[in-house]
Amino acid sequence: MKQNERIFIGVTVVIMVAVCAFLGMKYLYHNDATANGPLLPASEEEQTSSQEVQKEKVQEPEPVEKVYVTVYFIGQDPASKSEVYKAVKREYDKAIDGSKIRYAVKSLVAGPTSYEKSKGVYSEIPSGTNVISVNEQADKVIVNLNAAFEGGGGTDSTYKRLYQLIKTVKRNTDKPVYLYIEGQKADVIGGEGIMITQPLNDNSLDG
Numbered sequence: 001m002k003q004n005e006r007i008f009i010g011v012t013v014v015i016m017v018a019v020c021a022f023l024g025m026k027y028l029y030h031n032d033a034t035a036n037g038p039l040l041p042a043s044e045e046e047q048t049s050s051q052e053v054q055k056e057k058v059q060e061p062e063p064v065e066k067v068y069v070t071v072y073f074i075g076q077d078p079a080s081k082s083e084v085y086k087a088v089k090r091e092y093d094k095a096i097d098g099s100k101i102r103y104a105v106k107s108l109v110a111g112p113t114s115y116e117k118s119k120g121v122y123s124e125i126p127s128g129t130n131v132i133s134v135n136e137q138a139d140k141v142i143v144n145l146n147a148a149f150e151g152g153g154g155t156d157s158t159y160k161r162l163y164q165l166i167k168t169v170k171r172n173t174d175k176p177v178y179l180y181i182e183g184q185k186a187d188v189i190g191g192e193g194i195m196i197t198q199p200l201n202d203n204s205l206d207g
Helices: 003-036 044-058 100-110 114-118 154-172
Strands: 067-076 083-092 131-136 141-145 177-181
Touching (some): 067 100, 083 100, 083 154, 100 131, 100 154, 141 154
Parallel strands (some): 141 177
């Protein structure tokens, strides 16, 4: 065999090997891409949905500011050991009771909690007292209690319960507040005949 023929055959073999190698690599690449699936861009709908989810994660609910009413009970001053009017707070929920002053009066009549009682806090308002109504008008508030508010305890107890009520209503509204017993405006409270001037204020029991 001539030298030229050997060279031709050698070159042909090299070319065939190179072509086979190229075809083999193309076949492997095609199979791998088909198995894994093409990487296609997300649709507009998917992109919008993803953005909305991200917004929901970022947006946090605004904190709800708590509102309180102040109610006055009776307790002991740690320093002097004398009785004082104790101001306690009750969380007010407007959704449950639309009137802040109404909620305060109801909380006062309900009395101190078990925990507060354990700390020596008590109330002179008789346990049978009920709130008939608290009528909040544009220019005044009428607090209507049942007759149990006047009963029992003597003069000292009656003065204290009246001051509890006066301090509570004055702390929770700027409107004039009038006390009614069983639908009648109260001028005299209790069997002892304690005179009361209205609207309720710090001087209502001065006589």
